[in-house]
Amino acid sequence: MYKIKATERMKEIMGAYFRSLESGEKKVAWCTSVGPAELLRSFGFEVYFPENHGALLGATRAAMDCIPEAVKCGYSGHVCSYTTADIGAFLKKNSPLQTHYGMAGAPKPDLIAYNTNQCREVEDWFHFYADHFGCPIVGIHPPRHLDEVSDDEVALVVRQFQKMVPVCEQVSGHKFDPGRFREVVRLSKEATLLWQKVLKTSTAAAPPLSFFDGTIHMGPIVVLRGTQVAKDYYALLLHELEENARNGIGFLPQPRTRIFWEGMPIWGKLRMMSDLFAANGAAVVASTYCSSWVFDQFDEDDPWYSTARAYTEIFINRSEKAKMAMLTDWFGEYHIDGIVYHDSKTCFNNSNARFGMPQRLRERTGVPALVIEGDLCDLRFFSEGQSITKIETFLEQLEANKIYV
């Protein structure tokens, strides 16, 4: 049984992170997962990420009981199931944070910040809480779907980031400290570069980190970036995975095929999916999802510009042309034999199989594609039997057509 030893350390730091949110020692800011967390952290806020809670609701399958509560309040069952699961959990006063971390529930926000670089849904979602708690809310609305992000567009985002400063000063009670901001960006950059190296260990012939394990180990880069704790964790994880790769130790020692996962995870079926691919000799070695927290443009010497650019250039916020270029590069780097697109019913923002991209990308790269239908949290949209049949057939065809060199 392949095991990543650093997992124990990750559980400790995630537990400590959640407990710190309700210690009462610091003000709490809520933030979108690819939002300006570094700026918030520089003011001394504890930063809480509702999407992380959405993933927890999906992974524990508690989402299925919570979504109907939000639907009763007027939220469609066809909008983002992070949103509906999270709002439903709040209305039901029922969260895995209680059972897993001994918390009372999500921490009360002093400030809410969102960035529509990923979708507009976060704006509606976060406004629900700003209205409920009567707390200040700030939004970043960057240009979307660009082939290239120009300096003019980055300058617009910088101005929006800078408009947050007076609100953060007022709520936190601290003056903006440029040195502290630079320091947080430096820590965030160092952690994110380590995370990038962690992901790249799976370019090895015996890959040491699967996409499914990556969705678990990405916890600290989502919720703790900008801290020494996150940086130290990824140094530890990288050391272990590099050693495994050097020694030919991987989660699947001799994969017959190497797969790219595109789109959201199906949180309630991670184990099932992981076992299914492994049983068919397929290693899922890379994904757009786990790569979304690599911000390699961060630069502490130019913290405003570099964070604005990094958060605007993320995969989900780009044009099809830019996405296809990124995917083509990843296919080469990870020696990909096939790509599986998860067409997530309630997140069209992170589903790239609806406008012909799989066909166009196959023509360009020759990499075969499979589309499966499902959802990030709402398992009513996922047919397990049908998906297993589609995936097994796809993997058989990949093997049959593979040219071994």
Ligand code: SF4
């Ligand atoms: S990107 Fe998708 S899953 Fe994430 S918050 Fe937006 S709609 Fe929900």
